[in-house]
Amino acid sequence: xxxxxxxxxxxxxxxxxxxxxxxxxxxxxxxxxxxxxxxxxxxxxxxxxxxxxxxxxxxxxxxxxxxxxxxxxxxxxxxxxxxxxxxxxxxxxxxxxxxxxxxxxxxxxxxxxxxxxxxxxxxxxxxxxxxxxxxxxxxxxxxxxxxxxxxxxxxxxxxxxxxxxxxxxxxxxxxxxxxxxxxxxxxxxxxxxxxxxxxxxxxxxxxxxxxxxxxxxxxxxxxxxxxxxxxxxxxxxxxxxxxxxxxxxxxxxxxxxxxxxxxxxxxxxxxxxxxxxxxxxxxxxxxxxxxxxxxxxxxxxxxxxxxxxxxxxxxxxxxxxxxxxxxxxxxxxxxxxxxxxxxxxxxxxxxxxxxxxxxxxxxxxxxxxxxxxxxxxxxxxxxxxxxxxxxxxxxxxxxxxxxxxxxxxxxxxxxxxxxxxxxxxxxxxxxxxxxxxxxxxxxxxxxxxxxxxxxxxxxxxxxxxxxxxxxxxxxxxxxxxxxxxxxxxxxxxxxxxxxxxxxxxxxxxxxxxxxxxxxxxxxxxxxxxxxxxxxxxxxxxxxxxxxxxxxxxxxxxxxxxxxxxxxxxxxxxxxxxxxxxx
Amino acid sequence: xxxxxxxxxxxxxxxxxxxxxxxxxxxxxxxxxxxxxxxxxxxxxxxxxxxxxxxxxxxxxxxxxxxxxxxxxxxxxxxxxxxxxxxxxxxxxxxxxxxxxxxxxxxxxxxxxxxxxxxxxxxxxxxxxxxxxxxxxxxxxxxxxxxxxxxxxxxxxxx
Numbered sequence: 001x002x003x004x005x006x007x008x009x010x011x012x013x014x015x016x017x018x019x020x021x022x023x024x025x026x027x028x029x030x031x032x033x034x035x036x037x038x039x040x041x042x043x044x045x046x047x048x049x050x051x052x053x054x055x056x057x058x059x060x061x062x063x064x065x066x067x068x069x070x071x072x073x074x075x076x077x078x079x080x081x082x083x084x085x086x087x088x089x090x091x092x093x094x095x096x097x098x099x100x101x102x103x104x105x106x107x108x109x110x111x112x113x114x115x116x117x118x119x120x121x122x123x124x125x126x127x128x129x130x131x132x133x134x135x136x137x138x139x140x141x142x143x144x145x146x147x148x149x150x151x152x153x154x155x156x157x158x159x160x161x162x163x164x165x166x167x168x169x170x171x172x173x174x175x176x177x178x179x180x181x182x183x184x185x186x187x188x189x190x191x192x193x194x195x196x197x198x199x200x201x202x203x204x205x206x207x208x209x210x211x212x213x214x215x216x217x218x219x220x221x222x223x224x225x226x227x228x229x230x231x232x233x234x235x236x237x238x239x240x241x242x243x244x245x246x247x248x249x250x251x252x253x254x255x256x257x258x259x260x261x262x263x264x265x266x267x268x269x270x271x272x273x274x275x276x277x278x279x280x281x282x283x284x285x286x287x288x289x290x291x292x293x294x295x296x297x298x299x300x301x302x303x304x305x306x307x308x309x310x311x312x313x314x315x316x317x318x319x320x321x322x323x324x325x326x327x328x329x330x331x332x333x334x335x336x337x338x339x340x341x342x343x344x345x346x347x348x349x350x351x352x353x354x355x356x357x358x359x360x361x362x363x364x365x366x367x368x369x370x371x372x373x374x375x376x377x378x379x380x381x382x383x384x385x386x387x388x389x390x391x392x393x394x395x396x397x398x399x400x401x402x403x404x405x406x407x408x409x410x411x412x413x414x415x416x417x418x419x420x421x422x423x424x425x426x427x428x429x430x431x432x433x434x435x436x437x438x439x440x441x442x443x444x445x446x447x448x449x450x451x452x453x454x455x456x457x458x459x460x461x462x463x464x465x466x467x468x469x470x471x472x473x474x475x476x477x478x479x480x481x482x483x484x485x486x487x488x489x490x491x492x493x494x495x496x497x498x499x500x501x502x503x504x505x506x507x508x509x510x511x512x513x514x515x516x517x518x519x520x521x522x523x524x525x526x527x528x529x530x531x532x533x534x535x536x537x538x539x540x541x542x543x544x545x546x547x548x549x550x551x552x553x554x555x556x557x558x559x560x561x562x563x564x565x566x567x568x569x570x571x572x573x574x575x576x577x578x579x580x581x582x
Numbered sequence: 583x584x585x586x587x588x589x590x591x592x593x594x595x596x597x598x599x600x601x602x603x604x605x606x607x608x609x610x611x612x613x614x615x616x617x618x619x620x621x622x623x624x625x626x627x628x629x630x631x632x633x634x635x636x637x638x639x640x641x642x643x644x645x646x647x648x649x650x651x652x653x654x655x656x657x658x659x660x661x662x663x664x665x666x667x668x669x670x671x672x673x674x675x676x677x678x679x680x681x682x683x684x685x686x687x688x689x690x691x692x693x694x695x696x697x698x699x700x701x702x703x704x705x706x707x708x709x710x711x712x713x714x715x716x717x718x719x720x721x722x723x724x725x726x727x728x729x730x731x732x733x734x735x736x737x738x739x740x741x
Contacts, residue, residue, distance in 0.1 A: 010708070014716060014723035184706065264652075266652035281608045282610040284649040344670050344673055432669070547730065
């Protein structure tokens, strides 16, 4: 039977994918094509082209992009009934470039299978790795994962095999496997897409880990902001249990393993492993000193192995295809692929999976298709969310692997990658991240609680035009203090956005402090809402976007802003590709 | 889902929820989530009943409620507007959207309009970064928002 694949992950749904899917079903029935076509709701494939719709027959596959509910009838009548594909809606070169440059291992099923149908997962080799693993000795599984060179994808980059070994060797009658699905970094959505698009791959990885360390229970700690992921995970857990891949005596080997889902309640710090454990135990999510590490004393004081979603999703491929295959991908120190969430001012936004060692330039200008607006130039890439840093264009040739990135002062993080252009103010970005970490600091350590607050106060003064030269020294000193004197990863990395922007964009700070200018035209207190006549291209874009009609413009004339009417909403500044409004 | 916001807390309802969780370890967070699903917020009366039934101090429950951003101690509006302030949404104009909503609705973050129709909240990241700026109203996502689109969305919900 031929299939119509419709991407209905959270991002697809935001672009009316559910409506599109329902319309297809309705019209297929109406035109009596339901014997020939089946609508399959797949997870997000990664490229955000509103709704992606694939028509898959035995010998062909055509992809439609930017499909809206009003296009469905045309596709059904012209293509499915008439046999003539709707040319103007077919995916173009960007789509091809975006996918051809990738190496999809973790994402291989995302956007291809119905995540709520275990049969489709099994048909693509699912649970074969678990079958292999249950007949292996614990140490052999651990050795395979170790020699594959898999490192934790949550941000830390700790060798996964070693982590498993510690937990295997720890004494304890009960052990736990915990999946960290508390993807709290703003700007990161890799884990959400995997959970929504291929939940069984995570479950299979966890079961293999359970077999390796000798655990019988698993917990997935998932962000409350991801309701669809929770729903699909629960469905997958139930189905896996019904098929005997979870539960007692799996495949008659005597190995038993079950998984429960715990929903987070909105606290970024719970991504830190000891805080996450406290939260599962029903307490405030406060990190505690390590050692003892969770591998020795974790959930309910039992040995616990915690890995992130993407790490678990890699495991089945390593067991199925072998450590040699996996370690042949990537660089010397960083093996395999990494999924990045490409977002911001880039043309093709979405998820990309590339071998470790790919350069930033390849990602932004290759797969990403370059900047969203050709007139406004690439300025920086933000890696690793609030714990990471902003890297300038001059580092665009750098290879993306754990070691190279750490050397820049940023971190690999979980894989969020926000592309920024000349209309992004780096001081404002630092202020934005500090606002976030001040809000999310748990408050235990004084340097993090008070120091970050003071750094934020100073950044607010700078962006408000009250900056002083001595503020720069203060930010550097306080940043180093907070980094070195905090207990957990949150405090140890929270100053990074401020420190890296100061390191690479010192000139922007200088302009804010000394000249009270914001070169990106972002900081409200430094804006005049005046059109710079020399730069104005007389295009009228600003006038069209103004919601309060405060801009006077006639064809061929320089625009003028009526400050009486202006509400300073900044729509015009954002719309102007020539940066002609200051 | 739109919040129910009933102020009548029935002891039997709360006890029923507690029974559902009692045998498990680490019950407090899932239990409080269930209470909030039912009432739209966590009422004071519910905290007192839970504290008595589970033999914990109310302060420990408030400790959890105020630690996690997801819990609410006051009734909320019929429609919850969540403006995403994730990095991608922020640099794509999320702040402008938020300012516009504050102005149009006449409320600040975490406040409810006088007619009880809207509560305005911000959220760190909804995970739709490729569709930014993103706004979520109740359970529905709106991607690639601008000020005009926001006005249309508000009208959809009876502004």
